[in-house]
Amino acid sequence: MTTTYLDLIHRGAGYNPERTAIVFGDRSLTFGETQTLSNQLAHALIERGVQRGDRVALLLNNGLYSVPVDFACVKAGINRVPLNARLSLDEHARMLEETDTGMLLYGADLAERAAALRDARPGLICHGIGGDAVGDDLLAAAAGCDRAAPRxxxxxxxxxxxxxxxxxxGTLKAAQHTQASYAGICRNVLLNLVNVQRDDAMLHAASLIHASGVFVLPFWLRGARTVIMPGFDPDAFLTLIEKERITAVNMVPTMLQMLLGHPRFMSTDVSHLRQVIYGASPMPRPVIEQAMQLWGREKFWQYYGQTECPLTIAVLRPEDHEGALLGACGRPSLDVEIRLVDEAGQDVPAGEPGEIAVRAPSMMAGYHNAPALNREMFMEGGWLRTRDVAAFDERGYLHLKDRTSDMIITGGYNVYPREVEDVLVAHPAVAECAVIGVRDDKWVEAVTAVVALKPDQDVDEDTLIAFVAAKVASYKKPRRVLFIEAIPKTAVGKLNRKALRDQYGKQ
Structure with missing residues (x-):
């Protein structure tokens, strides 16, 4: 018998019904209350015609109901499609179209976007969670529903x-996770990263639809608390570490750097804090060295993973945080197999760099509606390509060398050059452009546009940045625009981003 996500939800609720499970501001839910509410929400969805396997979009910022809504979807057999609230209306509409999703659950603070999406996607059914401006309030409807779990x-x-x-x-792609793979993710976290104890508490300031949310189920299963913030605020974050006796936090490098700049970083009581877990993008060495000096090396854990194989493909443990290893991904997770392969999928010689290929119970089932991409990314034997190039050292530590894509990681978010370039070239003054990541002390990489203008055209940096910002999420807009005569090309006429990175990437 294979353990499912649903099995683990019910186990955690049954073990600890009276204990506090979720904390958000001055409100909280026990395990029993969360279980009952998610049961009722599941029934409310089923009453509205949702059937097992249906895709339902979630437009929710972090809040008290984030976890009950997720659990309700699992209990109703729904395939949930989270929408990052920071994305643009066009991006959200494309996601709904590409997944053929006809229902949207939205938070009260995002009612305006829900209304705009309904206008953009006629026929979209919208249900509010604790507020109503577009459809009915699912939370209110759930109050009258059966309290037992749906069958x-x-x-x-x-x-x-x-x-x-x-x-x-820059083309959208959607990784699909199953009942079994999500249970595998929970096992992966407990086995490799966090030994959760009953009185532990994890503080979540990053979006729960991404890596931060992966930690909810392991803490739920062990009877520990999930403390949720609406977003990252350094002062509030440090306050909650003390107030809630937080034992673990998960953050991206930019968040840690912002904490280091806060006057209370050194004076905050972190006696209960056992783990500072970080990942999503490379950690600047000065940042991690200063943080370890002030809070202690024993607290810091790094993970390397991908949406396609969360959360930990490799882990850098506290005792490994020294010397050259600070630039490593760590050693392979216990439940993950790793190979380094060439373009043909053959193993590279020992010590040589190759593309990371993985095989694990936590791996995705495949990309939605992308048979050609799935054939490209999955190899014989169930191995998945990551498009990351790395090498093992003599002690078995994995060191990233490069990305086979041109992806930029800025503040923990992924930005793909083509998406930004497509917007920029639509400006009437732009002849051609290329977008690269430039090393940045705060953001790790700053999105930077290199632009060649059309003859007799003139436009300034601020105008182009504003032009892009109106079309895509704010974190994708260029932070700098560099003007040159012509964009360098490869021998076959493609944009030579590597040449640009070599020239400008370390400015």
Whole structure:
């Protein structure tokens, strides 16, 4: 018998019904209350015609109901499609179209975007969670529903999460996780990263639809608390570490750097804090060295993973945080197999760099509606290509060398050059452009546009940045625009981003 996500939800609730499970501001839910509310929400969805396997979009910022809504979708057999609230209306509409999603659950603070999406996607059914401006309030409707769990049969290979990431050309792609793979993710976290104890508490300031949310189920299963913030605020973050006796936090490098600049970083009581877990983008060495000096090396854990194979493909443990290893991914997770392969999928010689290929119970089932991409990314024997190039050292530590894509990681978010370039070239003054990541002390990489203008055209940096910002999420807009005569090309006429990175990438 294969353990499912649904199995683990019910186990955690049954073990600890009276204990506090979720904390958000001055409000909280016990395990029993969360279980009952998610049961009722699941019934409310079923009453509205949702059937097992249906895709339902979630437009929710972090809040008290983030976890109950997720659990309700699992209990109703729904394939949830989270939408990052920071994305643009056009991006959200494309995601709904590409997944053929006809229902949207939205938070009260995002009612205006929900209304705009309904206008953009006629026929889209919208239900509010704790507020109503577009459709009915699902939370209010749930109050009158059955408190027992719905009887919806699920199978281990049922897809329960379709999570968008971006392709190497900026094309949207959506990784699909199943009942079994999500249970595998929970096992992966408990086995490799966090030994959760009953009185532990994890503080979540990053979006729960991404890596931060992966930690909810392991803490739920062990009877520990999930403390949620609406967003990252350094002062509030440090306050909650003390107030809630937080034992673990998960952050991207930019968040840690902002904390280091706060006057209370050194004076905050972190006696209960055992783990500072970080990942999503490379950690600047000065940042991690200063943080370890002030809070202690023993607290810091780094993970390397991908949306396609969360959360930990490799882990850098506290005792490894020294010397050259500070630039490593760590050693392979216990439940993950890693190979380094060439373009043909053959193993490279020992010590040589190759593309990381993985095989693990936590791996996605495949990309939604992308048979050609799945054939490209999956190799014989169930191995998945990551498009990251790395090498093992003599002690078995994995060191990233490069990305086979041109992806930029800025503040923990992925930005793909083609997407930004497509917007820029639509400006009437732009002849051609290329977008690269330039090393940045705050953001790790700053999105930078290199632009060649048309003859007799003139436009300034601020105008182009504003032009892009109106079309895509704010974190994708260029932070700098560099003007040159012509964009360098490869021998076959493609944009030579590597040449530009070599020239400007370390400015």
């Amino acid at each position: 919806v049969a699920v199978e281990p290979d049922d897809v329960i999460l379709t999570l968008f990431t971006s392709g190497t050309t």
